[in-house]
Amino acid sequence: MSHAAPLSTDTLRAEILRRRTFAIISHPDAGKTTLTEKFLLFGGAIQMAGQVRAKGEARRTRSDFMQMEKDRGISVSASAMSFDFDSWRFNLVDTPGHSDFSEDTYRTLTAVDAAIMVIDGAKGVESQTRKLFEVCRLRDLPILTFCNKMDREARDTFEIIDEIQENLAIDVTPASWPIGQGRDFLGCYDILHDRLELMDRADRNRVGESLKIEGLDDPKLAQHIPAAMLETLKEELEMARALLPAFDREQVLNGSMTPIWFGSAINSFGVRELMAGMAEFGPAPQPLTTDKRQVDPDEDKVTGFVFKVQANMDPKHRDRVAFVRLASGHFQRGMKLMHVRSGKPMAITNPVLFLAADRELTEEAWAGDIMGIPNHGQLRIGDTLTEGEAMRFTGIPSFAPELLQNVRAGDPMKAKHLEKALMQFAEEGAAKVFKPSIGSGFIVGVVGALQFEVLASRIELEYGLPVRFEPSQFTSARWISGDKAEVEKVVNVNKQHIATDHDGDLVYLTRLQWDIDRIGRDHPGVKLTATKEMMV
Numbered sequence: 001m002s003h004a005a006p007l008s009t010d011t012l013r014a015e016i017l018r019r020r021t022f023a024i025i026s027h028p029d030a031g032k033t034t035l036t037e038k039f040l041l042f043g044g045a046i047q048m049a050g051q052v053r054a055k056g057e058a059r060r061t062r063s064d065f066m067q068m069e070k071d072r073g074i075s076v077s078a079s080a081m082s083f084d085f086d087s088w089r090f091n092l093v094d095t096p097g098h099s100d101f102s103e104d105t106y107r108t109l110t111a112v113d114a115a116i117m118v119i120d121g122a123k124g125v126e127s128q129t130r131k132l133f134e135v136c137r138l139r140d141l142p143i144l145t146f147c148n149k150m151d152r153e154a155r156d157t158f159e160i161i162d163e164i165q166e167n168l169a170i171d172v173t174p175a176s177w178p179i180g181q182g183r184d185f186l187g188c189y190d191i192l193h194d195r196l197e198l199m200d201r202a203d204r205n206r207v208g209e210s211l212k213i214e215g216l217d218d219p220k221l222a223q224h225i226p227a228a229m230l231e232t233l234k235e236e237l238e239m240a241r242a243l244l245p246a247f248d249r250e251q252v253l254n255g256s257m258t259p260i261w262f263g264s265a266i267n268s269f270g271v272r273e274l275m276a277g278m279a280e281f282g283p284a285p286q287p288l289t290t291d292k293r294q295v296d297p298d299e300d301k302v303t304g305f306v307f308k309v310q311a312n313m314d315p316k317h318r319d320r321v322a323f324v325r326l327a328s329g330h331f332q333r334g335m336k337l338m339h340v341r342s343g344k345p346m347a348i349t350n351p352v353l354f355l356a357a358d359r360e361l362t363e364e365a366w367a368g369d370i371m372g373i374p375n376h377g378q379l380r381i382g383d384t385l386t387e388g389e390a391m392r393f394t395g396i397p398s399f400a401p402e403l404l405q406n407v408r409a410g411d412p413m414k415a416k417h418l419e420k421a422l423m424q425f426a427e428e429g430a431a432k433v434f435k436p437s438i439g440s441g442f443i444v445g446v447v448g449a450l451q452f453e454v455l456a457s458r459i460e461l462e463y464g465l466p467v468r469f470e471p472s473q474f475t476s477a478r479w480i481s482g483d484k485a486e487v488e489k490v491v492n493v494n495k496q497h498i499a500t501d502h503d504g505d506l507v508y509l510t511r512l513q514w515d516i517d518r519i520g521r522d523h524p525g526v527k528l529t530a531t532k533e534m535m536v
Helices: 009-017 032-042 067-072 103-108 127-138 157-168 220-224 227-243 249-253 271-281 412-428 450-463 484-493 513-522
Strands: 019-026 080-085 088-094 114-120 143-148 171-174 176-179 187-190 195-198 210-212 257-262 303-311 320-328 330-332 336-339 344-347 352-355 358-361 364-366 370-375 384-386 397-399 403-409 432-436 442-446 467-471 476-482 498-500 506-510 526-529 531-533
Touching: 009 019, 009 364, 019 032, 019 127, 019 271, 032 080, 032 088, 032 114, 032 271, 080 370, 088 271, 103 127, 103 303, 114 127, 114 271, 127 157, 143 271, 157 171, 157 227, 157 257, 176 227, 176 257, 195 220, 220 227, 249 257, 249 271, 257 271, 303 412, 403 412, 403 450, 412 432, 412 442, 412 450, 432 506, 442 450, 450 467, 476 484, 484 506, 484 526, 506 513, 513 526
Parallel strands: 019 088, 019 114, 080 352, 114 143, 143 257, 171 257
Antiparallel strands: 080 088, 176 187, 187 195, 195 210, 303 320, 303 384, 320 370, 330 364, 336 344, 336 384, 352 358, 352 370, 397 531, 403 442, 403 467, 432 442, 432 498, 476 506, 476 526, 498 506
16 A cells, blocks of 8 residues: 655654653552543543542543443553643553552553652652652653642641652652642642642632732732732742752753642642643653664654553453554554564554544554554564564563462363463463463462452453462562573472463472572572563
């Protein structure tokens, strides 16, 4: 088929520069779902926010679509949403937000260029936030912070900022400053643009007014803020300027400083400023590394990698959708891309972009975009797609599970179906599945206990197979690599510990740290690792 003439480099560059691809990270209940929804609202992707507080079905927001999430009110599966905001194209990748999350969350962060960290004004930095933040740190992702729920009783502003600086070892610079809190919360002073932002309490879906102010001595301030509160605001800002670092775009982009905005997502307050901050100060799509070279977003050849596979997104079709982060170039529908792992070309005929819960067939996409490619299992996590160059994007981690259980089908006759279901979840990255070399059955490994429940409910829902998980004697798993003869020795001596994962790679199942130390001592030529890159 014929393709449109290639675009000029200028168009390519302009399209890429207007993109912002980011994730929102937060502790459960800090307000991530509400914030996501308001982003979609202001981006024109949905008409009315689904008042997350309303009862019953109406509570379910558009970004949580799996049955179990609906039952629990948590986002279990990271989905991607694309929408426009002013002249920008935002690609928001939703990170699963439950308390023991899976690798999904970590992997999602390999597909974005920045993150927004949501903090609850009353609770400050919570355990989950800390974990996610560490992962962002590994990649020096730029982070913008949103301190939510300022319309409830919140802590002292300096305290919140201190806590972030102390706990996360990152410089914090205020982008806005709250005026009052709890019932007296009026709004914020926008430090970066010298504007007064007032909250509209009457209509949660409307943005309050915004007044241009000529600095803090502008008499207009007194018309809107009670004298005592204005006095406090001036004092606090003076202290903030003396004590806190000034905004520095370079430091924000290299991940060493985070600007913080204050607001209330449920009241649509502070959200637009945060979005404008992402547009103005956030990074455009960044270069990515492969095992061969660095790939720049504005190269004219298309490349991308799969960071997530989701099965059965649409209950009517037994399909899987591979989520692909485009790393370079301008993709056009119908293009043939090389699937590097198999060396075969794939014609991409029905790529989709996700506009909240709706998928739309897309004619084109650019570096930075997240595209869904429906397929029947050819695409796996970590796969690279290129226009012919053989390379692999690196840094997509696969973690050793911290919890292992045996799994059995309720009906022993259905063992084959169970195997198929487990293999699918393994490819999707929802769990590790190990086949022990001795005995029958499978051992399933996950990173957080909630995953067992998620799996059991999905296997039943999608395959009609009741299953039960039972305790395993093993507590952890390590991938085995090293000198071939040495590896064979280890395998022969430790048969009861050996299994293979769904890629056929050798795994050593351990009960105690002692097992691991012993192998290290007896077989120095063998390496046991807790992660393996999602490899071919």
